[in-house]
Amino acid sequence: MAGVPVKCGTIVSFCFVLYAVYYRKNDLGDVRLSPVKDHLLYLESENKVGEGKLQPKVALGYGACHDLFVNATSLLDHKELKGNPEHFNEISNKEEFLKSFAYFFKHGAAAERFVSNGKLYDELIEQALKLPDSRWSIGGNAPLMAKRFYIEGWKVLFAAKMSNKLKKYIPKDIQIVGGEENEEVRDDVHMILEYKTDETFGTLKAPRANRYIVHNDENNPLLSSLEKFDEHLPGFGPNLLVISGLQMMDNYPFKVGDGKDLRAERLDLVKKQILSQPLSTLTHFEMASYVDLELLKHLTTKILPFVDSVGMNEQELTNLYSVLEYGEVSVVADSNPRVATALDQMRKTFLLIRRQNELYESKRQLTRIHVHTLAYQAIMTVKNSNWKRTEAAAAKASLTAHRYVCNSQDIALEKCKLLLDDSFSTTTDNDNTSRVFFEPTKPVSCWDEEINGENVDICVAPVLICTEAQLTAGAGDNISAAGLVLQVEK
Known part of the structure; x- marks a missing residue:
């Protein structure tokens, strides 16, 4: 199997080093790109989604919105930034907005924040609409993942309360539930501030392309489609249930009174739906x-103990691990972490959620984690679980990352680059010197491990990074969905 960890200092590792050197960059560019692309495409072509009676079904919740895309540095004037970049849990004025954007921009980190000042938010939308390159699209985790599952051949049900105008973005064969027939719906609007690698904001430079999202939602935080979704799930009979969009509850001003916590009550209903x-x-x-630490703690007790799989990017992985281990929020993390660092956090997060499985006497156990980063996809699955084809899933996620960000089904090598090194450590543990040597002709590295008595498969696939980014918002949703499409078989 490609990429099996070996101990440094062996003859085998020496041979792999020579092999890697052969594939390093020459004057014509990175000669690894072509064989990497060919093998990823081979894995994709050899692994198909079932058809007919074998077509898998997915149900996704919750919510949808209109996304307004705008170039961040065209909308914002860096001269208005007073003081240093700073993190805020929510945005209440223009100064906080600029400082918050600048904070994540300089780290190249994705972020999403609630704007509690409705007047400010309306003004920002009005300004954005005046820019010639602003554009509208559908947004929200559930609809974007739903569209990806549909494209890949799944039968799809998803829950959202949407206007007829917004529904036009969704393929007709996708079943939408959530609102009443002929109900007048005012769609929530999210503003997506995008920026490219090396773009500048005053003296700040973005280390990678990414996006900063703000919203002033009224509909999505309440999970208003949940009850209708519940009515349709038994008849639909999904092979996979995807829970998403709960971040819309983050810092939303839920009314608390008479001893009631509306947010906790809604999350209890999500838990009930899973169960x-x-x-x-x-x-x-x-x-x-x-x-929002309170919301995160709710997730660790009401949601995470009862799911089979979790998907996230590198920022979210660090945050989830920090909350589970230390009870603290991690606002920003390395936007391009070492493979060893991410794998260590995945192992620890796996054990911490498994502990929650036991604590809450869940009939389900966590058996899958997918982490997507700019440079690579990492998928961990428990052996003999119901998750299939982990190697192909990692390849599929990698290809989808490039295609979505470049906004093209074709993969042009002149628009690709690799950040994954010729070899990587499997852990930061100094007592473990095992390394994986990157083979361009077999780029998806897979190996077995034992984690606290549980045998797992780990696969790491390099991403052919799109050097001419067209889309950033929604990339994670498409990548996560792509990683799932081959792992569930009816």
Whole structure:
């Protein structure tokens, strides 16, 4: 199997080093690109989604919105930034908005924040609409993941309360539930401030392309489609249930009174919905950008103990691990972490959620974690679980990352680059010197491990990074969905 860890200092590792040197860059560019692309495409072509009676079904919740895309540095004037970049849990004025954006911009980190000042938010939307390159699209984890599952051949049900105008973005074969027939719906609007690698904001330079999202939602935080979704789930009979969009509850001003906590009550209903599914229906939780510690703690007790799978990016992984281990929020992390660092956090997060499985006497156990970063995809699955084809899933996620960000189905090598080194450590543990040597002709590295008595498979796939980014918002949703499409078989 490609990329099996070996101990440094062996003859085998020496041979791999020579092999890697052969594939390093020459004057014509990175000669690894072509064989990497070819093998990723081979894995994709050899692994198909079932058809006919074998077509898998996915149900996704919750919510949808209109996304207004705008170039961040065209909208914002760096001269208005007073003082140093700073993190805020929510945005209440223009100064906080600029400082918050600058904070994540300089780290190249994705972020999503609630704007509590409705007047400010309306003014920002009005300014954005005046820019010639602003554009509208559908947004929200559930609809973007739903569209990806549909494109890849799944039968799809998703829950959102949407206007007829917004529904036009969704393929007609996708079943949408959530609102009443002929109900007038005012769609929530999210503003997506995008920026490219090396773009500048005053003296700040972005280390990678990414996006900063703000919203002033009224509909999505209440999970208003949940009850209708509940009515349709039994008849639909999904093979996979995806829980997403819960970050819309982050710092939303829920009314608390008479001893009631509306947010906790809504999350209890999500938990009930998960528990109502047969164990044969796999469940996946899509992590997102959270800063509200109370909400995160709710997730660790009401959601995470009862799902089979979790998907997230490198920022969200660090945050989730920090909350589970230390009870603290991690606002920003390395935007391009070492493979060893991410794998260590995945192992620790796996054990911490497994502990929650036991604590809350869950009939489900966490058996899958998918982490997507700029440079690589890492998927961990428990051996003999219901998750299939981990190697192909990592390859599929990698290809989708490039295609989505470049906004093209074709993969042009002149628009690709690799950040993954010729070899990487499998852990930061100094007592463990095992390394994986990157083979361009077999680029997806997979190996077995034992984690606290549980045998797992780990696969790491390099990403052919798009050097001419067209889209950033929604990339994670498409990548996570792509990683799932081959792992569930009816």
